[in-house]
Amino acid sequence: MVLLLKRSISNNMPVKKLVPLLSALVTAVILPLIFQNPYYIQIGIMIGVNAILAMGLVMLLSTGLVTLGSAAYWAVGAYASTLLVMKMGLNFWLALLVSGFIAGIIGLGVGAVIIRLSKVAFTFVTIIIGIIITLVVGRVDFFGGWGGIVSIPKPDPIPLPFSITIDFTKRISYYYLMLFLLLLTILVSFALYKSRIGRTWKAIKLNLQLAETLGINSYLYALLAFVISAVFAGLAGSFYAHTFKTIEPETFGFWRSIYIQVYAILGGVDFYISGPIVGSIILTVLPELFRMAKEIEPIITAIILLIIVIFLPGGLLSLPEVIRNSRGLGAKENLLPALFRRNKISRSKN
Amino acid sequence: MALLEIRNLTKYFGGLAAINGVDMNINESEILGLIGPNGAGKSTLFNMVNGTDRPSSGKITFKGHDITGLPTHRIAKMGIGRTFQATTLFMNETVLENVLTGFHLRYKTELWKAFLHTPACRHEDRTCRLQAGEILEFMGLQSLKNEIARNLPHGHQRILGICLALATRPSLLLLDEPATGMHPEEMNNLVRLIKKLREGGITIVVVEHHMQAVMNLCDRLVVLNFGKKIAEGVPEEIRKNKEVIEAYLGTD
Numbered sequence: 111m112v113l114l115l116k117r118s119i120s121n122n123m124p125v126k127k128l129v130p131l132l133s134a135l136v137t138a139v140i141l142p143l144i145f146q147n148p149y150y151i152q153i154g155i156m157i158g159v160n161a162i163l164a165m166g167l168v169m170l171l172s173t174g175l176v177t178l179g180s181a182a183y184w185a186v187g188a189y190a191s192t193l194l195v196m197k198m199g200l201n202f203w204l205a206l207l208v209s210g211f212i213a214g215i216i217g218l219g220v221g222a223v224i225i226r227l228s229k230v231a232f233t234f235v236t237i238i239i240g241i242i243i244t245l246v247v248g249r250v251d252f253f254g255g256w257g258g259i260v261s262i263p264k265p266d267p268i269p270l271p272f273s274i275t276i277d278f279t280k281r282i283s284y285y286y287l288m289l290f291l292l293l294l295t296i297l298v299s300f301a302l303y304k305s306r307i308g309r310t311w312k313a314i315k316l317n318l319q320l321a322e323t324l325g326i327n328s329y330l331y332a333l334l335a336f337v338i339s340a341v342f343a344g345l346a347g348s349f350y351a352h353t354f355k356t357i358e359p360e361t362f363g364f365w366r367s368i369y370i371q372v373y374a375i376l377g378g379v380d381f382y383i384s385g386p387i388v389g390s391i392i393l394t395v396l397p398e399l400f401r402m403a404k405e406i407e408p409i410i411t412a413i414i415l416l417i418i419v420i421f422l423p424g425g426l427l428s429l430p431e432v433i434r435n436s437r438g439l440g441a442k443e444n445l446l447p448a449l450f451r452r453n454k455i456s457r458s459k460n
Numbered sequence: 461m462a463l464l465e466i467r468n469l470t471k472y473f474g475g476l477a478a479i480n481g482v483d484m485n486i487n488e489s490e491i492l493g494l495i496g497p498n499g500a501g502k503s504t505l506f507n508m509v510n511g512t513d514r515p516s517s518g519k520i521t522f523k524g525h526d527i528t529g530l531p532t533h534r535i536a537k538m539g540i541g542r543t544f545q546a547t548t549l550f551m552n553e554t555v556l557e558n559v560l561t562g563f564h565l566r567y568k569t570e571l572w573k574a575f576l577h578t579p580a581c582r583h584e585d586r587t588c589r590l591q592a593g594e595i596l597e598f599m600g601l602q603s604l605k606n607e608i609a610r611n612l613p614h615g616h617q618r619i620l621g622i623c624l625a626l627a628t629r630p631s632l633l634l635l636d637e638p639a640t641g642m643h644p645e646e647m648n649n650l651v652r653l654i655k656k657l658r659e660g661g662i663t664i665v666v667v668e669h670h671m672q673a674v675m676n677l678c679d680r681l682v683v684l685n686f687g688k689k690i691a692e693g694v695p696e697e698i699r700k701n702k703e704v705i706e707a708y709l710g711t712d
Contacts, residue, residue, distance in 0.1 A: 301575055301577060302575060304577070305577060305581075306564075306567055306574050306585070307575065309557070309560065309561055310561070312550075312553075313550060313561045313564075316550045316551075316553075317548060317550060320549070320550070320624070321561075322511075322531070322532035322533045323510060323512075323532055323536055323541070323542055324536060324561060324562045324564055324625075325533050325536035325537050325564050325565040325628050327531075328533070334571075
């Protein structure tokens with residue numbers, strides 16, 4: 111993987127692309143050192159969790175499947191990790207890995223059955239499965255019931271050389287753990303999209319019939335995306351539980367899945383990695399800005415979202431492309447303002 | 461033994477038989493023309509051979525293996541490639557990317573190696589790019605390899621469709637109206653290309669309405685009408701066949 115990164119930095123990726131990437135990373139590392147207010151850091155952590163979840167959703171979307179139940183695997187990760195640590199006394203770090211694995215296995219089982227359905231039925235069933243999972247953890251006492259589970263232990267300290275330990279007493283340690291998980295997700299996604307796996311996913315999305323004719327087993331490839339996105343969500347779930355110390359079924363409900371979808375759409379679903387990040391930054395910060403007016407916050411968020419979906423169907427990140435296209439067009443077409451024209455990259459006419 | 465054997469093939473859509481008890485053989489290295497009026501069932505036949513539609517009854521045997529009702533990707537893997545009546549491409553991708561997507565079956569390294577971008581995998585990727593370039597060269601699209609498929613002229617899009625099918629290394633190629641919308645010069649070029657493909661050892665079945673192209677191109681013709689085979693033979697015979705003329709012109 112490091113090899114890949116080195117190579118893509120040296121060969122494929124132009125410096126123009128690398129500079130904003132590195133500066134984004136540096137900003138993400140430095141920002142919490144400047145704004146040490148725990149409240150801001152908390153928002154930063156939530157941005158990361160949301161971005162990981164949205165990236166998983168986008169991965170599934172890159173094969174043409176729409177899920178409205180991604181919070182389910184997030185819940186699986188959170189509950190698996192919590193129970194492993196609190197009931198079986200497992201080390202957090204081991205529980206983190208195991209809960210990613212468990213989410214993946216459940217994703218495999220569910221995906222194996224529901225990917226065979228038609229696309230509409232698939233989306234519908236993902237909603238139902240999301241609701242079922244919420245109901246199961248809410249109704250069964252073993253999972254803590256509707257009240258949820260409280261005082262989840264913090265991650266076990268990591269001993270470092272020279273008698274330094276990262277002991278997760280400060281909020282900022284959680285932030286950097288989030289950053290680490292986010293980078294891992296980005297790196298894995300990047301490696302997948304850059305390989306022939308990504309190309310195959312795209313082929314399935316753009317034209318299923320043609321892809322099958324070319325020998326692509328679309329079922330297996332879609333299942334792969336489904337499982338990977340479940341693993342992402344599982345890891346994010348484990349991290350979430352031990353960071354916020356409290357989990358309750360409501361947190362992982364249907365609305366959560368809708369929000370995850372919305373992060374991806376706002377940024378732009380054709381921007382596999384930057385889209386979810388931009389989307390979750392905006393939609394995590396925005397509600398906090400309107401915290402004073404908590405009742406109308408969802409309305410404002412919804413209006414902003416509607417405006418984006420109608421006038422920029424390719425998401426916020428497609429704006430430069432839309433502007434560029436509008437400049438290149440003939441005078442007659444230019445009578446329409448750029449934003450009112452349909453965005454070419456988002457609507458494939460295959 | 462014929463390369464592809466179709467026995468008593470029938471396909472019902474509701475109560476209507478789109479294909480009704482068709483028997484036919486396709487021999488190794490021939491160019492077979494499949495003709496008939498609109499709605500005769502030619503595309504349905506292709507769909508069943510290629511696994512898009514499941515036959516209601518009957519049997520399809522390819523290279524001695526029963527392939528009736530297998531999923532499309534399995535049939536593609538066994539060596540049957542096809543193009544579509546409506547231009548079917550990955551429209552927003554470049555010409556080269558289109559062909560590379562068709563190379564799916566040629567990649568032999570494991571997926572996890574692709575994920576880790578191991579040297580073996582990168583080497584394979586380069587090889588495939590070269591081979592994709594060769595296919596484009598052969599079909600005369602080399603100079604357009606970095607164009608977006610959507611921006612190609614229609615004739616070139618049809619040729620690119622064939623390139624995609626060729627990328628899967630088919631031994632049997634099903635071409636569904638390849639000359640649609642081509643002007644005479646492009647059509648001559650297409651006939652020349654298809655003949656060259658046959659020389660390379662690919663067996664070809666072509667559905668086409670343009671009679672001159674069909675007569676120039678095909679070794680043998682099979683005529684369908686209302687889902688039934690009404691004639692079979694060399695182009696000269698078919699041209700004189702009374703039933704065929706009636707099917708095309710109608711009877712009074």
